[in-house]
Amino acid sequence: MTPHRNLPMSDTPPKPAAASSPMRAVIYERYGAPDVLQFRDVPRPVPGEHDVLIQTHATTVSSGDWRMRSLEVPAGFGLILRLMAGVRRPRQPILGTELAGTVAAVGPGVRRFRVGDAVVAFSDMAMGCHAEYCCLPEDGAIAAKPPNLSFEQAAALSFGGTTALHFLRRAALQRGERLLVNGASGAVGTAVIQLAVHGGAEVTAVCGPTNQELVRSLGAVRVIDHTTTDFSRLGESFDVILDAVGNAPLSRCRPCLAPGGRLLLVVSSLPALLLAPVQSRLSGRRLVAGPASGSAEDLAALASLAENGVFQPVIDRVYPFEQIVAAHRHVDAGHKRGNVVISMGATPPQPA
Incomplete structure (x- = not known):
């Protein structure tokens, strides 16, 4: 099985930003085509008592992101999605359902993770992964990153x-x-x-x-x-x-x-x-x-299968964060093979 040709295999995380600086994120304030997306500096999340702050090293653009951004959904779900996501504009302006990164900070009540742990995470409908940092509850879908996968590969485990x-x-x-x-x-x-x-x-x-x-x-x-x-x-x-x-x-x-x-x-x-x-x-x-559910147990099971060589997420292309709009356009075209990954490094887009 060789679905990962020409992928960047970096396991060296980007240097963390200073604690007081804002983070870079891709936001959308109205529904529509990929050109509604824009880069903006926003406040970095602060972890609560049982939260984990993860520095994102790679994420994906999935069909879920496409549906949330465009409101293109199967028949009958249009009104339901608007009620969930925001009738006039998105309540959650940052898309992204999955990521791989390292733990940057934890709340005082967190016991499962430590600062520096390499992890994969699935935020599902909470979104928020298209940013330099993402904050998730400790009991959410977070698992240790398989050591044999790059951050780019691991980011595509979840969805x-x-x-x-x-x-x-x-x-x-x-x-x-x-x-x-x-x-x-x-x-x-x-x-x-x-x-x-x-x-x-x-x-x-x-x-x-x-x-x-x-x-x-x-x-x-x-x-x-x-x-x-x-x-x-x-x-x-x-x-x-x-x-x-x-x-x-x-x-x-x-x-x-x-x-x-x-x-x-x-x-x-x-x-x-x-x-x-x-x-x-x-x-x-x-x-x-009906909708699928994702849990920490499921994510850990997938990570174990990946570590043992049984399961590997298929990667179509890897885009740098700066080209995330182009990644959305590729997903919108409807011809992606497997997953479209976003690297927070300066890697040019690579076909699998």
């Missing part, structure tokens, strides 16, 4: 990995079962393939022609080109289907989902989410939908 773990766990995927992954080349899909193969499943990957070599290298035994073939019309049967795109509802998947099979809707409309329990009872197949 796709925790989502993959969540849905595979809910599916109770068994050794020898046949799993089809629709949208296999993104952050979630590439994580699902690796974790499912590690668990002994037989994986069929659905992706575009330029990503077939990648998904095979991750362990997929068969690849279907979605530009020429509709997987639902092949007359085959799968025990589990995972849809990471949002175009494979039960009505499409029923012909190729075995009785008692599970349909995992990583991306779904609000009507599909609400109807999932009813459709499960009527169809004889179980639908799993």
